[in-house]
Amino acid sequence: MTGWLAHLIILPILLPLVASAMMLSLDERRRATKRALSLGAAALLIAVAAVLLWFVRESGPQAYRLGDWPSPFAITLVADRLSTMMLLLTSILGFTSLFYASARWDRSGPRFHALFLLLLMGINGAFLTGDIFNLFVFFEVLLAASYGLILHGAGTERTSASLHYITINIAASLLFLTGVALIYSVTGTLNMADLATRVSLTDSEDLALLESGAAILGVAFLVKAGIWPLCFWLPRTYAAASPPVAAVFAIMTKVGIYVILRLSFLLFGKDSGGAAGFANEVLLFAGLATMGFGILGILAARQLTRVAGHYVLVSSGILLAAIGIGGEALTAALLFYLVSSTLAVSALYLIIEPVERNADEEDIIDGIAEPVFDDEYVGAIEEEESEVGIVIPGTIAILGGGFIFCALLLAGLPPLSGFIAKFALIDALFSHVVIAPAHWIMIALIILSGLATMIAMTRAGIDRLWTPGEESPSRLSVIEVTPIGLLLGVCLLLMIAAGPVMDFMQATAAALYDPGGYIEAAGPAVSIPPESASPPIAGYRP
Amino acid sequence: MEIVLSLAIGVLTASGLWLLFRPRTFQVILGLSLLSYAVNLFIIAAGRLRTDAPPIVGKGPADPAAYADPLPQALVLTAIVISFATTALLVVVLMASRGLTGTDHVDGEDGEP
Numbered sequence: 001m002t003g004w005l006a007h008l009i010i011l012p013i014l015l016p017l018v019a020s021a022m023m024l025s026l027d028e029r030r031r032a033t034k035r036a037l038s039l040g041a042a043a044l045l046i047a048v049a050a051v052l053l054w055f056v057r058e059s060g061p062q063a064y065r066l067g068d069w070p071s072p073f074a075i076t077l078v079a080d081r082l083s084t085m086m087l088l089l090t091s092i093l094g095f096t097s098l099f100y101a102s103a104r105w106d107r108s109g110p111r112f113h114a115l116f117l118l119l120l121m122g123i124n125g126a127f128l129t130g131d132i133f134n135l136f137v138f139f140e141v142l143l144a145a146s147y148g149l150i151l152h153g154a155g156t157e158r159t160s161a162s163l164h165y166i167t168i169n170i171a172a173s174l175l176f177l178t179g180v181a182l183i184y185s186v187t188g189t190l191n192m193a194d195l196a197t198r199v200s201l202t203d204s205e206d207l208a209l210l211e212s213g214a215a216i217l218g219v220a221f222l223v224k225a226g227i228w229p230l231c232f233w234l235p236r237t238y239a240a241a242s243p244p245v246a247a248v249f250a251i252m253t254k255v256g257i258y259v260i261l262r263l264s265f266l267l268f269g270k271d272s273g274g275a276a277g278f279a280n281e282v283l284l285f286a287g288l289a290t291m292g293f294g295i296l297g298i299l300a301a302r303q304l305t306r307v308a309g310h311y312v313l314v315s316s317g318i319l320l321a322a323i324g325i326g327g328e329a330l331t332a333a334l335l336f337y338l339v340s341s342t343l344a345v346s347a348l349y350l351i352i353e354p355v356e357r358n359a360d361e362e363d364i365i366d367g368i369a370e371p372v373f374d375d376e377y378v379g380a381i382e383e384e385e386s387e388v389g390i391v392i393p394g395t396i397a398i399l400g401g402g403f404i405f406c407a408l409l410l411a412g413l414p415p416l417s418g419f420i421a422k423f424a425l426i427d428a429l430f431s432h433v434v435i436a437p438a439h440w441i442m443i444a445l446i447i448l449s450g451l452a453t454m455i456a457m458t459r460a461g462i463d464r465l466w467t468p469g470e471e472s473p474s475r476l477s478v479i480e481v482t483p484i485g486l487l488l489g490v491c492l493l494l495m496i497a498a499g500p501v502m503d504f505m506q507a508t509a510a511a512l513y514d515p516g517g518y519i520e521a522a523g524p525a526v527s528i529p530p531e532s533a534s535p536p537i538a539g540y541r542p
Numbered sequence: 543m544e545i546v547l548s549l550a551i552g553v554l555t556a557s558g559l560w561l562l563f564r565p566r567t568f569q570v571i572l573g574l575s576l577l578s579y580a581v582n583l584f585i586i587a588a589g590r591l592r593t594d595a596p597p598i599v600g601k602g603p604a605d606p607a608a609y610a611d612p613l614p615q616a617l618v619l620t621a622i623v624i625s626f627a628t629t630a631l632l633v634v635v636l637m638a639s640r641g642l643t644g645t646d647h648v649d650g651e652d653g654e655p
Contacts, residue, residue, distance in 0.1 A: 133617055137624070140624045147628075160642075160649070160650040163648065164648070167570055180585075182588065184613070185588035
């Protein structure tokens with residue numbers, strides 16, 4: 001990349017930051033201007049991410065050194081296949097959620113757009129950065145924005161859910177810092193590419209310290225990814241958040257997954273000597289446990305938002321277990337699954353609110369006047385006569401269609417992209433020479449999770465969409481339908497273009513397994529001779 | 543000096559953790575603050591402990607051996623600012639939760655039936 005194009009890498013961070021800062025100077029009443037500004041910024045982000053993705057696909061990983069300091073002193077931003085893919089996913093989710101929010105949700109509290117753009121900035125930064133302390137800073141940016149967004153709309157349930165959410169995330173951030181400090185004390189660097197070359201040079205006596213640092217760091221990311229047993233906060237928090245916020249939070253667990261993917265391949269890949277394959281088994285078994293917990297949660301949940309929350313857990317579990325097993329084909333499949341499931345869950349969060357809006361009042365009435373005795377049924381049976389030939393209202397038809405689409409995607413039934421993703425996962429698991437018992441368990445859990453999702457979605461669909469209500473269904477605005485349609489359209493595109501997308505994922509997985517290009521782009525220009533690779537002040541240890 | 547610092551970190555972490563697991567929100571916030579002090583000290587320790595060594599190199603050629611590692615100090619500054627800000631936010635949420643639920647229990651309701 002040359003000329004102005006070289007500065008494109010920092011745009012996904014600068015653009016939302018500047019737009020958000022401009023938003024703060026605008027009066028809260030100028031809602032139309034704010035909406036136009038934030039939607040424009042989000043649309044531009046999609047374009048930037050797409051250009052970056054195309055560029056990186058053509059010419060390999062690109063690094064951007066802030067202030068043009070030489071690496072490893074500069075804070076680097078790195079755009080490679082994986083990070084630009086995540087950028088594109090984030091910007092799509094951001095755009096659709098903002099679009100949905102402009103129907104009415106952005107009016108339920110102040111500074112919605114500014115906070116939302118800051119959240120996008122934090123997520124983009126976390127995907128782009130090539131420095132673990134900078135990663136911490138971007139994590140804090142996205143968390144601080146998410147605290148504000150969780151509270152958006154206020155109310156007792158939101159406040160008390162966010163109290164838990166904030167507390168657990170501050171505690172996780174402290175673990176994050178501890179891990180970073182331990183890793184720095186052993187290797188003397190924070191640059192990820194530089195770290196990758198230094199891990200293999202670490203003495204065996206320091207290796208334990210480095211590994212414990214990485215493990216503590218890993219726990220911080222696993223809290224974000226929602227692994228069992230660190231996931232109890234997640235379904236409740238996501239259920240309490242307003243729908244557009246929950247829809248964009250679907251990517252937040254994936255930030256944790258992304259960092260684990262990135263660091264485990266860089267730090268503990270095949271070239272890292274004694275540390276290779278560190279903690280893979282822990283990831284596998286914790287992932288399986290998360291899947292099991294998520295499946296039970298899906299079956300037990302009574303509200304759709306809880307179903308979606310537990311589905312997020314299941315998908316985290318599948319991804320983590322797949323990372324734990326490893327293998328290039330499986331990594332490609334898990335990347336495909338990551339994209340497909342994130343889009344589907346996001347669409348589900350958006351569609352839940354209009355679906356439940358129709359049913360809400362009914363549920364309250366049902367609760368009070370549940371027919372317990374026989375004679376109370378009479379009215380219901382008589383009523384049935386008049387229902388023959390009832391016209392299905394347009395709203396219900398659209399919602400039902402979208403809901404079925406979501407259910408098929410989430411459960412992984414053919415022919416949609418969810419099926420392709422799960423099929424690729426299972427296929428990759430079977431292609432191992434030796435199929436270990438853990439692989440069988442994972443295959444069984446993947447299939448079971450599909451079944452559980454199907455049961456829960458069918459139950460909810462019959463309850464919410466087929467049960468005719470007394471009043472005509474409330475109106476559905478075009479602004480709400482369009483983003484849901486957009487998300488499902490992207491999933492449809494994933495299904496139609498599954499071949500090229502899968503090729504891209506395979507190339508991404510190959511690049512993860514051979515991080516030479518990444519290290520060359522982002523690491524120090526001159527490779528450090530082994531004797532000076534110890535900590536910069538190691539000679540002055542007591 | 544090492545033993546004093548490690549004892550300080552240990553005591554801060556232990557008291558912070560104990561407070562973090564208490565049922566009252568105020569205790570939780572105090573616990574988080576203590577933990578963040580412990581982590582800040584720990585980061586300083588990660589840069590190796592030295593006395594009488596400036597972190598900033600002057601003009602001209604210099605022997606890096608005579609200087610302390612400046613990076614952990616910069617990291618700690620960032621960490622202090624961030625943890626201060628998030629703690630302030632948590633205090634606000636605590637107050638809101640106290641006002642809405644009428645109790646300072648972390649779950650919004652007292653454990654005793």
